[in-house]
Amino acid sequence: MAPGNEKLNQKQLVQISAAARLIRQGGIIAFPTETVYGLGADATNTAAVQKVYDIKQRPTDHPLIVHIGHIAQLNYWAREIPGSARLLARHFWPGPLTLILKRSPHIPDCVTGGRDTVGIRLPAHPVALKLLDIIGPDKAIAAPSANLYGKLSPTTAAHVRTTLGNKIDLILDGGACSVGLESTIIGFDDDAVFLLRPGGVPVSAIESVLNMPVISHKNKIPAIPVPGALPSHYAPTTPLQLFHLSELVQTAKKLAAQNLHLAVITWSGIEPPQFNTPHIQHICMSQDPVLYGQHLYAVLHQYDQAGYDYILMETPSALPAWLAITDRLQRASHTHL
Known part of the structure; x- marks a missing residue:
């Protein structure tokens, strides 16, 4: 069975439908992915996206990742997509891989921190995929991890409930995340491919598909801002x-x-x-x-x-x-x- 194609029960479908309505109404939800739980808003709704920054206490110049529901939607949300990016999407999506691409006009400045690029990924979780399917191809979900900025990422609904439960409209419980670490983030510059954040897809697997080396982000000048790249991040309160x-x-x-x-x-x-x-x-x-x-x-x-x-x-x-x-x-x- 392909990742994300697991069957959902009727109770889950009702909850996902309610979450989709909230997203379309400008609400904020937490939802499961295979990596970590996301704090999601309609990527095209600037007021909703601002709520995500406020709830998470995240600086607004730190871009969010846009989650889409099907690989065919990539052309709607990005432009001038390199062939290497399309190859990686075909091979690893749905899955824990985020591609940094030039954004289309459908993505507002608030999602990208005013930059011309955006991180896009197709998650491999049945709840996330059903949610994205219901909200429709003209919508996507902008989502960082569902935790306070710089703190431990959540891999269960209980983790989200403990820190953000009274601040968001709905938490979709999809069980424990199967990967448990954030997505790998890959950037592109001419013919070069850069690793901007290691994650759920190993670098060796990406290099095998591309048949070329992936360059460390430390060699990318100027640096591309990506989630989770600060020296202090993912930190528990306990030293x-x-x-x-x-x-x-x-x-x-x-x-x-x-x-x-x-x-x-x-x-x-x-x-x-x-x-x-x-x-x-x-x-x-x-x-x-x-x-x-x-x-x-x-x-x-x-x-x-x-x-x-x-x-x-x-x-x-x-x-x-x-x-x-x-x-x-x-x-x-x-x-x-």
Whole structure:
């Protein structure tokens, strides 16, 4: 079964129809995607888009991603689309890939921060796709993640309800997100293809489809502003720090001796005896980066709400498959380095 084609029950269809009405009326909803939950508004309604910025407390010069319901709609929302972008869309959509393209006149300035480009993607979640189908081809949903700006992304409806529940019109519950990390963002300049944010689609898979290298965003001048690119982002309220395992053990031991309560997250399969103390709650996550990414935000939400003094995490693997995870955790720990 293709991603996003799962069957929906009658209760879900009723809720999605209600959400579509709210979108068309200028309302704000939270909806599930395969990556994280989005905070959505009608992309063509400037007042509604402004509400998204206000609710999220997001600077208005930080562009939003536009979600469309079918690949055939790409020509309506973008122009001068490179062949490489069309190839990636055909191969990875629906899926966790955002393409930065020249925007069409149908997208207002407020969505893009006044820039001439826009991020567009086709999500792979049955609830999101049905919602986009109901609102029609002349509408799209502008949506950042459904959380306060710079904070942990939500991968369940409960995460959204905890932080934004009384600020939005409706939360569509589509279960836990299957990917759990934000989309990969790709930009284009002449014949070059740039990685602007690592995410749910590995760079190696993109390079395989294009049969050419994808260039790091650090080599793109001038830089293209994209969501989640600030040094500090995706952060829990609890201070989070990264350590290689040996240093992690020593730091945890030192802090526990000060009667501080710690959440310790590792992945390498080793559980040092120093973790066997009432002051330390230890979890060993998967060594598979796909599974690790799928559960990362959920684990961080759990520990962030539990009242620990610190969250200490083992530094992710340096292998390319861990690139998106490394990116998120480096940003989440930035203010506590």
